[in-house]
Amino acid sequence: MKRFLMCEPNFFEVCYVINPWMEGNLGKVNSELAQRQWKNLHGIVSGLASVSLIEPVAGLPDMVFTANAGLVKNKEVIVSSFRHTERQPEAKYFESFFSSLGYRVRHLKEQTIFEGAGDALLDSQGRLWFGSGIRSVSHALDEIVEVFDVEACGLELTDPHWYHLDTAFCPLPQGRAIAYKKAFAEKSVAALDHAFGEDIIWVSDEDAENFACNAISIGRNAILHRASAELKSALEQRGLEVIEADVSEFLKAGGACKCLTLEI
Ligand code: ARG
Numbered sequence: 001m002k003r004f005l006m007c008e009p010n011f012f013e014v015c016y017v018i019n020p021w022m023e024g025n026l027g028k029v030n031s032e033l034a035q036r037q038w039k040n041l042h043g044i045v046s047g048l049a050s051v052s053l054i055e056p057v058a059g060l061p062d063m064v065f066t067a068n069a070g071l072v073k074n075k076e077v078i079v080s081s082f083r084h085t086e087r088q089p090e091a092k093y094f095e096s097f098f099s100s101l102g103y104r105v106r107h108l109k110e111q112t113i114f115e116g117a118g119d120a121l122l123d124s125q126g127r128l129w130f131g132s133g134i135r136s137v138s139h140a141l142d143e144i145v146e147v148f149d150v151e152a153c154g155l156e157l158t159d160p161h162w163y164h165l166d167t168a169f170c171p172l173p174q175g176r177a178i179a180y181k182k183a184f185a186e187k188s189v190a191a192l193d194h195a196f197g198e199d200i201i202w203v204s205d206e207d208a209e210n211f212a213c214n215a216i217s218i219g220r221n222a223i224l225h226r227a228s229a230e231l232k233s234a235l236e237q238r239g240l241e242v243i244e245a246d247v248s249e250f251l252k253a254g255g256a257c258k259c260l261t262l263e264i
Contacts (some may be wrong), residue, residue, distance in 0.1 A: 002049040002218055005097075005262040009038045009064045010056045014253050018084045019163050021254030034249035038064070041223070041245045041257060048218045052264065054097045060090050065255045066262040067166060069094035070116040073148050076104040077264075080116040083135050101264075106147050114140040117262050118164035123171035127195075128152040131165025133185075153195065156185035166258050168208065170215045172222065175199050176238060178215070178231075180208035207231050211247075211256035225256040 012034055014025045045051055056063055068087070070079040077098045082088045098105055108114050119136040121129045128150045132138040134157045141154045155165065162168040162183030169179040169192070176199045181189050192200055203212050207228050215224040222235055223243045232242045247256050 003264050004045055004049055004051050004216075005054060005066045005069065005264045006038075006042055006045070006051055006260060007054045007056050007064050007066050009034045009250075011058050011061055012038075012056075012064045012250075012253070013061045015061060016086050018086060019254040020161050021251065025252040029249050029252055037245070037247050037249055038260065041247060041260060044223055044243060044245055045216065045218070045261060048221055052101075054093065057090075057093055060087075060093070062087050062253060062255075063090050063093070064250070065118070065253075065259040066094075067255075067259045068116045068118045068164075069262050070098070071114075071120045071144065071148075072103070072117070072262065072264045073122070073150070075102065076106060076148070078106045078108060078114070078116075078144060078147055081108060081110075081112060081114050083113045083115065098264075103264075108140055108143040108147075112140050112143055113137045114144075115164060118166050118259065120144065121165060121169065121171055122150075123177065124173050124175055126150065129165065129169065129171065130154045131157045131169070133157040134160055134163040153191060155188040155191065157183055157188075158185050159183055162208075163254070164259070166214055167211065167254075167256075168213050170213050170217065170222075170258065172215075172217050172238075172240065173220070174238075177201070178203055178213055178235075180213055182208070201231070201234050203231055204228065211251060214256040214258040216258050216261055223257050225251065 070077045115135045119131045130141045168183030178201045210226040215222045
């Protein structure tokens with residue numbers, strides 16, 4: 001059974017701007033609705049996997065996005081080193097959480113910006129896909145490969161709206177994936193096409209803007225904020241079941257379902 005880490009949105013709000021989605025949303029989060037949406041997502045994930053919780057911390061509103069805690073492989077974790085000062089204090093809380101669970105905690109070099117599973121995603125073949133250019137730096141990948149002995153492929157993100165790889169790419173079971181072309185440099189689109197061939201579904205602008213690529217993949221289920229009829233049928237034809245979980249309040253901070261979880 002898969003296991004995920006989540007963090008209750010007790011202190012979630014938009015009170016600074018570090019990505020384009022947050023612009024115009026300062027102070028606009030409906031906290032009660034955010035709580036309900038998070039509980040609904042938590043219920044869905046708990047029904048399919050086990051969920052651990054980290055205690056939320058006042059003053060760290062983005063801590064709900066546990067995907068950015070680090071990159072986990074077996075019982076080891078490379079903890080993140082956030083680009084923005086607003087999120088940097090989260091790292092120590094995530095680090096002590098992992099230590100308390102007996103994970104071996106690893107770090108990249110001191111100056112290496114790395115935002116965890118927001119930018120580093122393992123596919124069903126055990127290959128690591130790494131997105132850089134907006135948040136994580138590209139040379140973080142060399143350091144990750146030194147720590148975790150994995151086959152890896154770097155992708156270049158070019159549009160600040162798709163600032164983390166998990167906003168525009170999601171590996172699915174059986175060598176499949178969904179992704180959004182406009183998030184990537186041309187050579188990265190070519191790399192994805194080459195690696196996945198027929199098995200990659202390129203999503204529309206509308207699906208991308210509804211954070212459809214920010215999906216949690218558990219067995220045959222893909223849990224996401226919203227998908228068009230077209231995307232649903234493309235996924236269903238491939239034997240996947242789409243579960244929609246409305247996380248509109250979290251979209252105001254630039255995150256959706258997958259960002260709110262970390263597979264541990
Ligand atoms: N406001 C957060 C940030 O800009 C959202 C993080 C979303 N996380 C993710 N894995 N895409 O850092």
